[in-house]
Structures are given as C-alpha cells and as structure tokens.
Amino acid sequence: MPKSLFWSRTDTAGAEHALLDDGQGLAARGTMLAVDPIPWTGRYQVTTAPDWTTSRVEVEVEGAGWLRSVRLERAADRWRVTTAEQGDLDAALAAAGHRPAGLPGTDDPDRLGDALDVDLGGSPLFNALPVRRLGLTGRPADTAYRITVAWVLVPSLAVVPAEQVYTSLGPGRIRFSSGTFTADIDLDAEGYVLRYPGVAERGDAG
Template identity: 60%
Template sequence: MATLPKALLWQRTDTTGTDLALFDDRRGLIARGVATAIDPIPYLCRYELVTDETWATAHLDVTVEGAGWLRSLRLERAAGRWRATTAEQGDLDRVLISEGHAPAGLPGTDEPDRLHDAIDIDLAGAPLPNTLPIRRLGLLDAPPGTTHALTMAWVLVPSLEVLPSAQTYRVVDESTIRFDLEGFGADLAVDKEGYVLTYPGLAERQA
C-alpha cells in the first residue's frame, strides 16, 4: 500500500468524533480516512475514496464497525453505471433498537439505476467528499452566483445505505461555497484547494 503525502483532520461539531483523511491530489484524488463518532451509537468508519483525473468518483470502499457488528460497502462507478457490493457481520439493527433507535436500512442499494445521474459520492459525516464537486466543476475559479444542481450517491453512516440525493452548490465568494440539501443549507468555508475548513453544524478543521 502506497503512502499518501497529505493529511487533514476534522473535529465533529454535531457529535463527539473526528475524521482523519490521508490523501494524494496530484492527479484527481486518492484518499484513505478513519472517522469516529458516538451518534447514533459508537462506531469506527474506515474509507478509501478514488476519483479519476477529472475528480469524478471511480470507487468508494467503506467499513463501519461497532460493538458486535460490522458492515462494508464497495461502491463503484464505471461507464456511467453504479454497482454496490456489501457484506455484514453481527446485527446492527439489534444494537440500534437496544439503544432506543430505529433500525437501519440495508447496506447498498437495490436500485442502482436511481443513481444514474450521480457523478460524486457523499459520505455522511465526512467533510472530504464536498471537495469533489468543488474541484470537478471548477468552483474555486467561478464567479459568485455560479450554481450547480447535482445528484449525489449519498452513503448513510452507520447503515451504509446508498440513496440518490439532490444537492446544490453555489459560489458565494472565493472562499465560501453554499451547500443545500433537501431543506438544509450551510456556507462551507474552504481553503484555496477546495478542502473544507468549516462545515457549520458538522465539523471544524483542526489541521
């Protein structure tokens, strides 16, 4: 496994947790990350995200585990089509119900054609994937007001259920991108390379 030359660390602000991403962005993105959180139950999330040179997602591998359970997902995009491969050990639903939460959806998707319009992924709780459309669409150099309506392959955590998600990215200024998702909105503060510094209500970058 090759080493990766860059690292970013975020502190979650919506719950107790962190997200550390190691990455290489010289030709698209290759990233490996480890995230922790305690909501809705304590879990550890490991992910690998790879794009092509245009920053379009090629594949995402995610493993989420907690006490007595583990789920994994491989989400691949090729020739405009998505494929999801999943595995599960233990019983996440039993743990959620025992803690007073609703059961999780099944990992992956039974209807990959619903993701047909998606080029980017969005991994719940992780700030790094927000950089994908910012870089792919050249939003760092776009004039204020530039807006793109997108469909994302949204991966829920800890269930690893994959859903199509309608999202909008709008340039506010050279360091701020407005992000809107189904009634939720946030002004993302980004650095000169398009990586999130502050995601209001979700995370703050520490390094």
C-alpha cells in the same frame, strides 16, 4: 500519501482523519469516529478520475457486535454496489432505543445513474469532490450547480440518490443545500473544508 487533513465534529463527539494524494484527481483513505446514533468507527478509501469524477469508494463501519461494508464502483456510466454485513446493527440500535437502520447498499443501482460524485455522510472530505470537479473555487459568486450524488448514510451504509446544490459565494466559500438543509462552508485554497457550520471544523495545520 503526502497530505493529511483532520476535522473535529461539531454536531456530535467525533472526528475524521484523511490521508490523500491529489496530484492526478484524488486518492484518499480516512478514518471516522462518532457516537451518534451509537458509537462507531468508519474507514474509507476513495479514488477519482483526473477530472475528479468519482470512480470507486469503499467504506467499512464497525461497532460493538456488528460490522458493515459497502463498495461503489462506476464504469460505463453505471454504478456497481457490493455490500457485506456481520453481526446485527439493528439489534445494537434497538438496544440503544433507536430505529432500525435497514439494509446496507441499494436494491436498484440504476437509481444512482446520474451521480458523478459520492457523498459519505458526516465526512467533510467528500465535499471536495464536487467542488473540485466543478471548479467552484474559481467560479464567480452566485454560480450554482444542481447535482445528484450517491449518498452513503452512516452507520447503515445505505446508498440513496440525493439532489444537492453547490453555489459559489466568492473566494473561499460555498453554499451547500440539500432539501431543507443549507450551510455556508469555508474552504481552503485547494477546495477542502475548513469550517462546515454545525458539522465539522479543521484541526490540522494545513
């Protein structure tokens, strides 16, 4: 993997380190750490087609006494979602005074049919997928795209469809909106997040 990106979380104690090759689409693997809602470590792998349409994502999240994994694979315009679980995340959440996470994955993969991108919760790397697929870094200001993504929540690894809007604000900046949440995100020349207000900031030299 010829490139290395590192982000520090600004919404909670945590970080993300991604190693990637983007010569023909994206092939990346990364590690995430966070303490919210309870301490967990996540590992992921993501592969896209040359046009940056997501084809496969694998995520594993682990904490004290539990481990969950989910795999999403897209073929013939459909998503296949596979999950596994060890231990009891809900018990760990309850012990810390939090609500249950529910089951990982989805009970109806067809609900994800319109999604060409996967969004992994809390991961700045995954914002690059629609940015690069839509060519947003080269679009005129105020060019907006409304998309559906397969949103993977952490640490539960539940997978739900989510509507998001990406708007070009000119070179090096986009506006991200989903529901009532909006953020103006700074990007580098290749479309990777430099600063995501309230979420993360890049800490590497690249």
